[in-house]
Amino acid sequence: MSPTISAALVESLFMNPAPMIFGAFGPAIAGAVIAAVTRDLFCWLCVPLFIVVGLARALQMYRYKQRNSRLTVEEAGIWEKRYRIGAIAYGIALGIWGAAVLLRTSDPAAHMLCVTTVVAYTSAGVGRTFGRPQIFRLQVLLSIGPLIATLMYVGGAFYIALALLSFVFFGAIRHLTSSLQRIYVNAWIAKEREAALAGQFDTALNNMPHGLCMFTADGHLAVMNHRFIDMMELSEDFVQSGASASDICNACVLSGAISAATSRQILSEIENSQAGDIITNDPDASRNRSLSWTFQPMSGGGTVVLVEDITERRDAEARISHLARYDELTQLPNRVNFRDEIGRLLATRYGSEQRSALLFVDLDQFKQVNDTLGHPCGDQLLCAVAERLREMLRPEDFVARFGGDEFVVFQQNIHSHEDAAGLARRIVDRLSERYKIDNHLVEIGASVGIAMTAPGVSADTLLKNADMALYRAKADGRGTFCFFRDEMAQTVEARRILELDLRKALANEEFELYYQPLINLRSGKVTTCEALLRWNHPVRGTVSPVDIIPVAEDMGLIVDLGRWILRKACMECMKWPEAVSVAVNFSPQQFHQRDVLSEVRYALEVSGLPAHRLEIEITESSLLHNTQLTHDVLSQLRTLGVRISLDDFGTGYSSLSYLHNFPLQKVKIDRSFLEGIDSDRPLTLLRGVARLSADLGMSVVVEGIETNEQLELISADGAVTEAQGYLFSRPVPSVRIRQLLNASHGRRTDEQLHVVPSRSIA
Numbered sequence: 001m002s003p004t005i006s007a008a009l010v011e012s013l014f015m016n017p018a019p020m021i022f023g024a025f026g027p028a029i030a031g032a033v034i035a036a037v038t039r040d041l042f043c044w045l046c047v048p049l050f051i052v053v054g055l056a057r058a059l060q061m062y063r064y065k066q067r068n069s070r071l072t073v074e075e076a077g078i079w080e081k082r083y084r085i086g087a088i089a090y091g092i093a094l095g096i097w098g099a100a101v102l103l104r105t106s107d108p109a110a111h112m113l114c115v116t117t118v119v120a121y122t123s124a125g126v127g128r129t130f131g132r133p134q135i136f137r138l139q140v141l142l143s144i145g146p147l148i149a150t151l152m153y154v155g156g157a158f159y160i161a162l163a164l165l166s167f168v169f170f171g172a173i174r175h176l177t178s179s180l181q182r183i184y185v186n187a188w189i190a191k192e193r194e195a196a197l198a199g200q201f202d203t204a205l206n207n208m209p210h211g212l213c214m215f216t217a218d219g220h221l222a223v224m225n226h227r228f229i230d231m232m233e234l235s236e237d238f239v240q241s242g243a244s245a246s247d248i249c250n251a252c253v254l255s256g257a258i259s260a261a262t263s264r265q266i267l268s269e270i271e272n273s274q275a276g277d278i279i280t281n282d283p284d285a286s287r288n289r290s291l292s293w294t295f296q297p298m299s300g301g302g303t304v305v306l307v308e309d310i311t312e313r314r315d316a317e318a319r320i321s322h323l324a325r326y327d328e329l330t331q332l333p334n335r336v337n338f339r340d341e342i343g344r345l346l347a348t349r350y351g352s353e354q355r356s357a358l359l360f361v362d363l364d365q366f367k368q369v370n371d372t373l374g375h376p377c378g379d380q381l382l383c384a385v386a387e388r389l390r391e392m393l394r395p396e397d398f399v400a401r402f403g404g405d406e407f408v409v410f411q412q413n414i415h416s417h418e419d420a421a422g423l424a425r426r427i428v429d430r431l432s433e434r435y436k437i438d439n440h441l442v443e444i445g446a447s448v449g450i451a452m453t454a455p456g457v458s459a460d461t462l463l464k465n466a467d468m469a470l471y472r473a474k475a476d477g478r479g480t481f482c483f484f485r486d487e488m489a490q491t492v493e494a495r496r497i498l499e500l501d502l503r504k505a506l507a508n509e510e511f512e513l514y515y516q517p518l519i520n521l522r523s524g525k526v527t528t529c530e531a532l533l534r535w536n537h538p539v540r541g542t543v544s545p546v547d548i549i550p551v552a553e554d555m556g557l558i559v560d561l562g563r564w565i566l567r568k569a570c571m572e573c574m575k576w577p578e579a580v581s582v583a584v585n586f587s588p589q590q591f592h593q594r595d596v597l598s599e600v601r602y603a604l605e606v607s608g609l610p611a612h613r614l615e616i617e618i619t620e621s622s623l624l625h626n627t628q629l630t631h632d633v634l635s636q637l638r639t640l641g642v643r644i645s646l647d648d649f650g651t652g653y654s655s656l657s658y659l660h661n662f663p664l665q666k667v668k669i670d671r672s673f674l675e676g677i678d679s680d681r682p683l684t685l686l687r688g689v690a691r692l693s694a695d696l697g698m699s700v701v702v703e704g705i706e707t708n709e710q711l712e713l714i715s716a717d718g719a720v721t722e723a724q725g726y727l728f729s730r731p732v733p734s735v736r737i738r739q740l741l742n743a744s745h746g747r748r749t750d751e752q753l754h755v756v757p758s759r760s761i762a
Contacts, residue, residue, distance in 0.1 A: 007076040009132060010083075025054050030117040031097060038105040046097040053093055057086040080132065087135050091142030094118050098147040102154055118147050119166060123173060133174070140170050210306045215270060217301025219245045231291075231307060232257045245270050258291075259283045266293060270305065273297040279310070290314050327401040329379055330386035338400035342410055343459040345398075356412045356453040357420035360466035361389075361427060363405035364445035364478045373440055380437045381444070388430050392423070408466070417452065417483065424448040424481035432479065447473040448481035468492050499555055501537065502548065506561060511535055513568055514731035517740065518583070518701055518724045521715050526744045527722060528615055529576070530583040531569040532731045533561075553589055562590035563599055570607035570614060572734050577745040583615040583645060591618055592629075597636055611641030617668065619647050631662060638663045648703075649689070667693040671704025671725075677713055690719035 028050035035043035060082055071079065101114040122143050144166060151163035205212065211228030215221060220242050229236060233255040234248070243251075249263040258266070262280045269276050275296055282289035294306040325337035333341065342358070363385065370378040382405070389399050389407060398410040411423055431446040449470025451462050465484040468491075473482035505511060515529040535543035552558040566584050573582035590596070604611055616637065634644055645666035673686045690700045702714045705725030714720045729740060 007071040007073060010076040010080045011071055025051065027094060027097065027117050027121055028054065030113055034101055034105070034107075034110045034113060038101075038107055038110055040100075040104050042100050042104055043097070046093065046100065049093050050090075050097075053086070053089050057090070060086055083132075084135050084138075087139045088142060091122075091139040094121065094143035095146035098143070099150045102147070102150040115147065115151075115162060115166075118143055119169070122170070137174060140174070144170050210308045212307075213245075213248065213305040214298075215245050215303050215305070219270065221245070221248060222302065224248075228307060231309060256284055257282070266305075269293070269295045270303045273301070273303055327403075330383055330401050332386050332407075333398070333400040335400065335402045338398070338402070338408055338410075339459055339463070341398060342462065345410070345412070346453065346457070346459055346462075355414050355416070356410065357414060357417075357423075358451045358453070358462045358466045359409040359411060359420065359424055359427065359481075360449040360451075360463070360470040361407040361409065361431070362447050362449075362470055362474065363407075363431070364447055364474075366405040366444055369442055369444065373437070373442070377437045377440065377442075381435055381442060384435050384437070385431055389427070392426055392430060408463070417450075420450050420452065421481065421483075424450055428479060428481060445479040447478050449473050449484065450481060451484040465489070495551070498547075498551055501540075502535075502551060502555065502557065505535060505537070506557060506564070509564070510537070511561075511564070512733065513565065513572065514733055515572075515582075515737040516724060516731040517729050517737070517744075518722045519728050520722055521720060524744075526580055526741055528581045528583050529573075529737055529741075530617070530724070530731075531565060531572075531585070533565060534731075549587065553587060556589075558587045558589050559593055562587060563603075566599065567603045567606060570603045570609040573609050573613055574607055575734075575738060576741050578613075579745060580741055581613040581615050581643070582609075583617050585617045585647065588619070588621050591633070596633060597640075600637065600640065600642060612643065615643040615645050615666070617645045617647040620649070634663050638665070645701075664698055666699040666701060668701040668703055668724075669720075671702075673702070674704055674710055674714075677710060683713060686714065687717055687719060690714075691717070694719045694721070 028047050031043055031047045031050060034040075035047060064079065098114055098118045102111055105111070122140055148163045148166050151159045151166070205223070206226040208225065208227060211231045212223065212225045213221065213228055214223035221244070222242075228234075232248075232252045234251055245267060249258070249267055252258045253260050253263050258280060265278060265280075269278065277295070278293045280291045280293065282291070289309065289311045292308045292310045294308075296304045296306070298304060325334060326332065327334045345356075366378065366381070369381055382401070385407065386399075386401065389409065393399055393409065393411075396412045398412070400408050402408055409423070409427070411420055414420060427448055428446050431444065435442040435444070447470060449466045449468065449472070451465035451469060453462065465488075468488045469482045469484040471492075472488055473480050476482065512534045514532045514534050516532060517526040518528040518530065519525070520527045533545040533548060535548055537543050548561075549558065552561050569582045569584050573580070576582075586596075593599075600614070600616070603609075604614065638644060643665045644663060645668055646662075646664050647668045648670045649667050667689075669686060669689060673682060673689075675682065677683050677686065686702070690702075693700045699721045700719055701722040701724060702720050703724050705711050705714070705723045705727045707727065710725075711723060711727060714723065732740070
């Protein structure tokens with residue numbers, strides 16, 4: 001039982017004071033009458049006892065009524081104890097008086113009056129003590145108990161029957177008090193539940209994000225929550241007065257929350273008593289508030305009105321829509337917006353008599369700005385580029401950012417190709433001018449691809465054509481522009497077919513490795529064979545790695561292809577003499593993959609090839625980026641036993657610091673050094689590089705030896721240790737290279753093969 005119900009049960013004891021006060025003096029009057037008739041002194045003494053107890057209980061009731069608040073749990077316990085004491089005192093007085101009258105007098109009339117008074121008074125207590133039936137039972141025991149016992153003692157049929165009837169009567173009354181208490185408690189529990197539900201409803205109603213009004217069938221207000229009052233800036237008096245829908249709408253108009261036209265629309269919706277929705281805008285444009293009104297009829301008549309402030313939601317939707325169609329950095333239209341707009345213009349406005357051009361603009365050297373000055377400066381540069389493009393265009397032209405450093409311009413209403421070319425020149429010149437970004441002077445360039453509109457051309461085709469023209473412009477040296485031509489599409493299609501064939505070839509292992517030997521100039525033997533990729537295409541024939549490797553790098557297939565080459569070459573090397581190693585070229589992408597060490601270890605394990613028979617050739621471009629990581633990988637490969645060779649030295653940046661800083665064991669001087677070798681300057685340069693490399697403890701190889709004269713010149717001072725070229729052998733298949741190696745590394749005799757200028761081993 002909750003503390004609230006317990007306190008309410010105690011309050012029920014003092015609920016009806018008048019019967020208790022007047023009833024308290026009833027036994028005193030009856031006692032006085034009996035005492036006067038019987039002239040019994042003891043009966044006279046009981047009269048003041050009744051008066052004193054009655055006055056005390058009346059005073060107790062008076063003090064209780066002076067309270068102005070509900071009982072707390074502690075107060076309820078105190079007042080219940082006080083009531084119990086008064087009830088016990090009166091019960092004892094009645095018991096003593098009843099027994100005394102029956103025992104001390106012999107007047108039947110006095111006996112009847114006594115029994116009637118005790119029974120009547122005690123029965124009246126049911127109406128007060130049902131909340132605490134244990135008090136009533138105690139009072140019955142103290143008052144009726146002595147009376148029934150005395151009646152049985154006096155004896156006689158009438159007295160015994162009266163005693164039995166009194167016992168049965170008060171037994172029934174006892175059950176009555178329990179039933180009354182149960183009814184009372186259940187009523188209080190129901191009341192508490194209703195109060196809790198009402199509180200929950202009130203809390204939910206006044207904390208919901210929507211404003212709510214409920215109108216009865218006659219259009220008067222039944223419910224209004226605080227949210228509606230706040231949204232409409234109304235007074236809470238409307239809730240108390242039960243105002244009409246018209247009064248509330250007029251008040252909303254006066255507060256400036258809605259307009260008069262909106263008020264009429266709302267009233268119409270309420271009167272129609274049909275489900276509906278409307279959206280209204282605030283009359284005050286500075287607030288720019290939007291409200292969503294929902295009207296829902298009730299089954300018994302009337303309407304529920306819900307109001308939601310959707311200003312933030314509409315702003316968010318507008319923001320999302322803007323972000324979906326505009327670049328957040330430059331505020332230019334994005335790819336989707338541009339594509340839709342150009343598609344609309346091409347479909348609705350452009351025919352054969354109207355010409356337009358789409359210019360695809362790509363910034364040159366933008367990546368260097370990001371890498372050197374950081375992305376914040378790069379972002380500012382993009383904004384500056386966007387602003388310059390806006391300034392250069394006419395109102396009818398259209399510019400967008402496609403992402404990264406790519407911009408697209410749609411030039412409308414032009415007369416010829418020269419108009420588009422003129423704009424392209426201005427774009428290249430203007431975007432190539434210096435920029436001042438955070439006190440830095442920045443220089444970039446621009447390349448432009450141009451596609452002209454034609455009858456029936458789609459936006460996607462136009463974009464694709466401009467992109468192909470841009471690709472050609474960048475291939476032509478950047479900082480220029482190029483118009484799309486039909487043969488470009490053929491080139492792109494050929495490239496696409498090549499890519500498809502390349503993927504299929506890798507899956508079906510259509511590749512083959514050829515091998516070109518490196519000859520030791522002192523011993524005349526083959527020391528190493530370089531593995532070179534060949535593609536035996538069923539239609540194209542044998543495809544050179546010059547055509548394969550760049551495409552594979554662009555497609556991201558070079559890692560998988562290089563993995564296949566490495567394993568295949570290691571397995572082939574196991575079929576050669578033990579003194580011969582295999583050299584495998586690693587592209588920069590392949591070399592900088594995270595698991596390059598694992599790939600090398602795996603290739604050695606599955607083939608059984610010792611690590612010292614594997615030579616990895618890397619180019620200078622592999623050493624340019626992430627220098628520390630590159631150095632660590634090379635060091636680990638050398639620790640593993642693998643030899644490292646720097647390939648094509650002299651074709652890239654040709655920094656001599658590479659020879660000093662990296663753990664290289666061989667330098668391959670590019671064939672370009674042989675051009676003009678018969679003159680002093682190129683020969684001196686070649687010999688200088690060879691001597692420097694040899695002094696650093698590295699083997700020196702010269703590539704591209706084709707004549708005996710070249711061989712004599714490079715081997716004259718002894719710094720060059722190995723040579724490679726057509727003079728000795730072209731790249732040959734694995735079967736042929738085994739024959740050559742067997743010939744070069746056969747049994748040692750006086751007729752052992754040595755390299756001489758006039759002979760080739762191939």
